[in-house]
Amino acid sequence: MEQLRPGNLAKALLWGLVLATISALWWTPALFPEFHAGFFSSNLGWKTVVGIYLWHVIWAVHVALIYNPLPAEELGGRVLDARRRGRHPLQPGASLTSDGIR
Numbered sequence: 001m002e003q004l005r006p007g008n009l010a011k012a013l014l015w016g017l018v019l020a021t022i023s024a025l026w027w028t029p030a031l032f033p034e035f036h037a038g039f040f041s042s043n044l045g046w047k048t049v050v051g052i053y054l055w056h057v058i059w060a061v062h063v064a065l066i067y068n069p070l071p072a073e074e075l076g077g078r079v080l081d082a083r084r085r086g087r088h089p090l091q092p093g094a095s096l097t098s099d100g101i102r
Helices: 006-031 039-044 046-066 072-084
Strands: none
Touching: 006 039, 006 046, 039 046
């Protein structure tokens, strides 16, 4: 948790809330037309809408914890170093170590 950056968490939560809204407005009613979900899935009950948002918030926190890119200043030197050696940093077989990309 110490590597969690507040910016990553904020972006992930915002994206999760956007996806939850799209899910409540469009995806759930389209996926279950036999239940006549109504506007914002409100005909399915408040627990369903809360569940949609809760699921997406949990997903967003996990994304924020997993996706933790290096800052540009840390990554910049490693990318340049890898390119000097003729390798792309994301090339298969390249590995990120404490002293650069190999």
